[in-house]
Amino acid sequence: MESYSIPIPKVKELIMYLPFGSSYRCAILILCVTGARLSELNAMGLKSLAYPYLVWKVGKNQRGYRKEILPEWAWNEVRAYLGAYPASPEHLFSFTGETLTSHFNRYIRPNLSSEWQEKRWSSGLIKQEYIYQLKSLRHNYATAIFFAELNKWGSADLAISKTSCRMRHSSTRLTAERYLNDADTLGIRPGMSFNLADELRNCNQSKLVEWL
8 A cells, every 4th residue: 555654854854944933834843743634724823822732623524623732842933933923813824724735836845855756646536646745744643643552552453543533533444544554654663662743853943034
């Protein structure tokens, strides 16, 4: 089965390309460390910030809310962003998830390494799509959560159930079939201690400017 995750070095490359505190980098970091859907960026506002948590309404016909702890280094980035750019109780960002994807493909992706330019045919599509996509960051997160739960409980069934609940998936089957085939891409092995936030924490830059 095809992997939909993005190797950690490539995620770091993307983050470090973007200026510290910029809106695009801040949004992408949130996707990385929460596993939120791109569409759920639209539901995040100042009211979502409840240190140390980020709380938002889930999308894609799901009910309820998700609550995830942001690592301290990510909070520092959010604070830098809010100190430079306006946000409202309803909207952290001036763009939607769809707009972010469009901007990324047009202005950011072409400046990244060749792996970011590669495409493949996917089932059900009549054209090729990029292998590495922003929505793949959700796969990274779900895979990391699954193996953390597996190491904690020692039961794959329980780990899938807890991962599915945390990600607000419609079924555990969806979790197992779509989100847990990416361990090799991320370099995770059973029993291995792997913390996604720790892997990304050293992607800092000092320059605070906005990419246009």
